[in-house]
Amino acid sequence: MDKHFLFISSTPLKDNKNFMVSLSEFGVDLLSLEFFSETSGEWIAPAESFAEVETLISLLHDDLGCSISVLAAHQHTAFEDKLLKEAFAYFPNMALFPSDVLMKEMNFGDYSSYGALIKLFKGINYDLMLTASTYLRCGLDACLAAKKLFIHRNTFNYRLNAFIAATGLDIRDYHNALLLELYLQLSNGRMA
Numbered sequence: 075m076d077k078h079f080l081f082i083s084s085t086p087l088k089d090n091k092n093f094m095v096s097l098s099e100f101g102v103d104l105l106s107l108e109f110f111s112e113t114s115g116e117w118i119a120p121a122e123s124f125a126e127v128e129t130l131i132s133l134l135h136d137d138l139g140c141s142i143s144v145l146a147a148h149q150h151t152a153f154e155d156k157l158l159k160e161a162f163a164y165f166p167n168m169a170l171f172p173s174d175v176l177m178k179e180m181n182f183g184d185y186s187s188y189g190a191l192i193k194l195f196k197g198i199n200y201d202l203m204l205t206a207s208t209y210l211r212c213g214l215d216a217c218l219a220a221k222k223l224f225i226h227r228n229t230f231n232y233r234l235n236a237f238i239a240a241t242g243l244d245i246r247d248y249h250n251a252l253l254l255e256l257y258l259q260l261s262n263g264r265m266a
Contacts, residue, residue: 075244076105077121078150079169080158085140086112092137100130114158116150121247128169141166145175148250149242153190160187173252180256191257198240205233206245210255214246 087093088109097104102123109115119127124146134142143162146169147154157175161168164178176187195203205223212218220230238244245251 075121075148075247076118077124077146077148078116078118078154079123079127080114080116080145080147080150080154081142082114082158082162083138083140083142084113084166085138087115087138087140087142088112090138093134096130096134096137100126100133102126102130121146124169131167131169135167143167144169145172146170146249147172148244148247151190153187153194156187156190171249171252173249173256176253176256185260188260191253191260194241194243194253195257198237202233202237202240205230206237206254207258209234209245210251210258214248214251 081087088111094107097107097117102117103119105118105120107115107117127144127146131142131144134140141162143158143165145154145158145161147157154172157172160179161170161175164175176191179185179187205219208223209216209219212222216230216234217227220227223230225233234245238246243250243253245254
C-alpha cells in the first residue's frame with residue numbers, strides 16, 4: 075500500500091535541485107511529488123520506502139542545512155497537516171507516523187487532535203468497528219478474531235476489508251492499527 079509522505083522544512087525546498095536529486099538518488103520510489111508551499115509538500119511512495127526516508131532525513135539535514143520532518147500517513151487531510159506541523163515542532167529531522175505525534179501530544183496533555191481522530195471513525199458501521207477492534211484485541215490474528223466473533227473467516231475478511239475501505243485505514247499495518255487503538259483507548263472503547 076502506498077503512503078503519503080508529507081514534509082515540512084525550515085527553508086524553501088520547492089526550487090532546490092539538491093532536494094529533488096537526493097530523493098531520487100537515495101532510492102525513494104516516488105510515484106508523485108507535489109509542493110503545497112515553498113517549504114512543504116508531499117510525495118507518494120510505497121510504504122516500504124519508510125526505512126529509506128528515515129535515513130534520507132539526516133542526509134537532507136546535513137546537505138541542505140535545514141530542519142525537515144516527514145509524516146508517513148495513509149491519507150492527506152487537514153488532520154495530517156496538523157500532525158505534520160506538530161511533528162516539526164516535536165521531532166525536527168525525523169520521519170514519523172501519525173500515531174507517534176498523537177502519543178507525544180498525549181504525553182503533554184494535549185488532546186487537540188482527538189476531534190479529528192474521532193471524525194476518522196465517525197459513522198462507521200458497528201459490525202465493522204467490532205470486527206476491527208476484535209482484530210486488534212486478537213493481536214492482528216484474523217483466524218482468532220473470526221473465532222471470537224463467531225463468524226466464518228470469509229465473513230471476517232469481508233468486514234475487515236469493508237472497514238479498510240470505509241476509513242481508508244489499513245489496520246493490517248501496525249502504525250494504522252495503533253491509530254485505531256488510540257481512538258478506542260481515548261473513547262473508552264466506544265465504537266463510533
